[in-house]
Amino acid sequence: MKMAKKCSVFMLCAAVSLSLAACGPKESSSAKSSSKGSELVVWEDKEKSIGIKAAVAAFEKEHDVKVKVVEKPYAKQIEDLRMDGPAGTGPDVLTMPGDQIGTAVTEGLLKKLHVKKDVQSLYTDASIQSQMVDQKLYGLPKAVETTVLFYNKDLISEKELPKTLEEWYDYSKKTANGSKFGFLALFDQIYYAESVMSGYGGYIFGKAKDGSYNPSDIGINNEGAVKGAALIQKFYKDGLFPAGIIGEQGINVLESLFTEGKAAAIISGPWNVGAFSKAGINYGITKLPKLENGKNMSSFIGVKSYNVSAFSKNAELAQELAVFLANEKNSKTRYEETKEVPAVKSLANDPAIMKSEAARAVTEQSRFSEPTPNIPEMNEIWTPADSALQTVATGKADPKQALDQAAETAKGQIKAKHSGK
16 A cells, blocks of 8 residues: 555664575475474465465465464554564564565565575566565565556546546646546655656656666656656646645545545555445546656556565575465465455466456556665655645745755755665
């Protein structure tokens, strides 16, 4: 879920050194001989354990072990691991958002995985990259999500959908009357605004030749980012977005307007499919629109993963379980039970998955998107950028002034908190 983006900054924990020598996923015989009677604990996401029920039962039978599954909100599992891991009450395998990987690795909370390249190659490039820190692997992807466009078919048909964000602006000018609206988005948050800003050349961090992020190169205030923010400001300035969708309660207002049939289209994510269906909205889902320069709006790809705790006393078996849970067969079963789009390449065109409109939209939008940066320095971007965008939305500052200040603040915080690495 998108709220997972704002990670807590944790205190430094000492990692427990555990050997993973010769523990490739195909080397199961030694694990079997030493694991008999063992118990593994898996922290799974809330209301998602049904997705791994069959896989857990099969693993227990094959390895003669007991696997205890505990449901916890996946975005907060690292917080709990920080306390429960050293106390010996934490999990062996947990699930978490990809953008928390860098912070967790820095704190010594995750075990590096020794997984063969043929296993890594099962997953989309973006999803496996989200699990890499300094070219080392710390998890296996289990699901991907990204923002998409939801539209109310009773208010606008698929054929009538504007093709570009600028056309959505024109549509909203004709539609918005203070109580009903055309297109809405939470553009006062960088998680959503980056979709526009990056389309004009903005970026969070620059990248080195090897694909790693360069935290000293911040692009949230370059010429393209400012141009994107200026377009965003027009929606607020011209009354096309209600004041209520600015700030902490904005997401609730936006979703309420859509479920009440007062907004023709909104940017949201697959996490709302169930809620919108329950509300009885006759909705459609598609990728985000293009911009006037011909580029498609981008978005952050969120990756959920299975990771091994650095405090696990049975790390080799825990890794084998993570590999098993995330394999192609179990990823497909998990989708059938949870409807979360799998990260396995071969399932991208699976008929059983692609018959879902939400899955198709996420898959298509992912083509134009990048993983949320997973380095610890990303923690210093969210608040300054969101604060700047809120001043842009409320008209208290022009885009360049606001974004320059945000970049300066972020650079100062990165220097103060991360320069000792």
